[in-house]
Amino acid sequence: MIQTTALIDGNNFYASCEQSLDPSLIGRPLVILSNNDGCIISRNPEARNLGIKMGKPYFKISSQLRKLKVVVRSSNYALYGDMSQRLMSLLRKHCEQLEIYSIDEAFASFSSSSEQELHQWARNLRILAIQQLGIPIAIGFGTTKVQAKLANFLAKTIPANAGIFNLLTAEDPEYWLKRIAIEDVWGIGNKLAYWCRMKGINNALQLRDMNTQELQSKSGITGTRIQQELRGESCIPLTPKSKPKQETCVSRSFRRPITTLDELLQAMARRVIIASEKLRRQRQLAGAITIFIRTSPFLPSFYSQSASKKLDIPTDDTSILLKETMELTREIFEPYKALIKAGIIMQKLQSKKHIQQHFFINHNSKIQKKRENLTRVIDQLNNRYGHGTVTWAICGSINEWQMGSKDQSNVSTTLINKIPIIKAE
């Protein structure tokens, strides 16, 4: 049996999700914008072929997009999250072990008796992903995670590979490694890539064969691990069970700068509500919180401020977290600062299974139970009828993010009232 590591990745994931929901978009150039319609974060091959670059600010190229008849969609994270779950559950059924790496990527292990069997398995998986989800996927094989990641890159970027590439059985693996720029090697950051270039190390093959001691002196264990993995010696194991999170952050930019305390309190309240919902989904409690605000870094009078608070009893209760956050917000607010971003970080996260009570604070389990029941009902209503169906009055009535997402698709996979209605006469 040959044991292989695979990296499976959804192609142009956000754009593919939109096309899956609205097939009329297939074959037309399509771009997806970040929060508040800031910049381009995903595009389909048709848009790429028109020369539209990732990361471009929308306001700079909106007229060009219009001229080129490119379809523009605001990001719809509820849809992408839901499609991601569906993709991962499909993969789980067909892989021996699965490590979810990001919203659209997973490492997997698969053992096969022959190269043909492995290839057939990959082809089958690609067909299932298209049939069941409408999402094209690329699959790369190697003996290690780094090899699998590079093979995936080659599967995706070289059309002749048709979405599947096996670095182990490729006729001339060195030829392929030479084609991967040092910046595209998984785990090599900008600084290390720059250092490599200065040394004349320009591609994955040269990195594999360079002097290990020299690499270690610059990058420590990180670089040498990547090098070992490139050589086929596994040192980054597959970890199917995700580790519990240490921190959870919710931060957003504003559509326009805000300057008043009322607006900031509203914005902060929305972030706390989302962050505490996240905590409850992760079955975790926060032991501390930090909030932060800032103005534009491109303005000369850049201003940023943060404040933290340790909580007496770790909690996931929105009303307690709201109260603490509102106090912190009042503390750090300064008038006349044109704030463009604010966020909250939930820290010292711990499992909900073991709650450490406070010695000096009286604990009333009856009240606690009542509050938990209320929170559960609110979460259920919001899950069923959409985020913000039931919320706290301090949030106000206008959704600052919705305001900036002009062209968002329907959330018909997660919201019952958004399911298309077909009228038969």
Ligand SMILES: [Mg+2]
């Ligand atoms: Mg992807």
